[in-house]
Amino acid sequence: MSAVSQFLEANARYASSFAKGDLAAPPTKRVAIVTCMDARLDPAKFLGLEEGDAHVIRNAGGRVTADVLRSLIISQQFLGTREILVIHHTDCGMLTFTDEQLRQRLREQFGVPADDWAFLPFTDLEQSVRDDIALIRRSPFIVPETTVTGWIYDVRTGKLLPVDQ
Numbered sequence: 001m002s003a004v005s006q007f008l009e010a011n012a013r014y015a016s017s018f019a020k021g022d023l024a025a026p027p028t029k030r031v032a033i034v035t036c037m038d039a040r041l042d043p044a045k046f047l048g049l050e051e052g053d054a055h056v057i058r059n060a061g062g063r064v065t066a067d068v069l070r071s072l073i074i075s076q077q078f079l080g081t082r083e084i085l086v087i088h089h090t091d092c093g094m095l096t097f098t099d100e101q102l103r104q105r106l107r108e109q110f111g112v113p114a115d116d117w118a119f120l121p122f123t124d125l126e127q128s129v130r131d132d133i134a135l136i137r138r139s140p141f142i143v144p145e146t147t148v149t150g151w152i153y154d155v156r157t158g159k160l161l162p163v164d165q
């Protein structure tokens with residue numbers, strides 16, 4: 001059975017008891033979360049989120065890119081969020097390669113230069129969180145009174161640990 005057919009079965013079960021069709025779009029907790037796409041992270045579960053509670057913006061590493069800032073600005077301007085959590089995690093794949101390694105791999109595999117790509121890997125987990133918080137704070141379009149905190153999720157224990165800023 002393909003993944004899609006499993007998803008459709010799960011969705012049918014979900015929809016059969018669905019009772020949240022009247023939720024408003026603005027997140028009730030006024031929170032936006034930036035985190036990694038790693039399949040072991042389930043922010044709804046490890047933060048106790050329900051539908052309608054928060055924006056969860058995910059990419060490889062949970063890095064603050066131009067597109068993440070785009071989403072944060074929209075989150076704040078149109079949907080009223082005023083708190084941001086940046087959550088990276090232990091054993092992240094972004095700790096395992098360099099830009100040059102991946103560029104070379106792509107060059108060899110596809111025969112096309114990949115020199116313009118920055119994949120944003122990192123070597124220091126806590127520092128990567130601090131760097132991404134700094135990028136948020138440095139944006140002129142983030143509401144100044146926004147609370148921004150940094151965290152590391154431990155994939156072995158399920159615990160969220162604070163990153164000192």
Ligand code: ZN
Nearest residue numbers: 036038092093
């Ligand atoms: Zn990761």
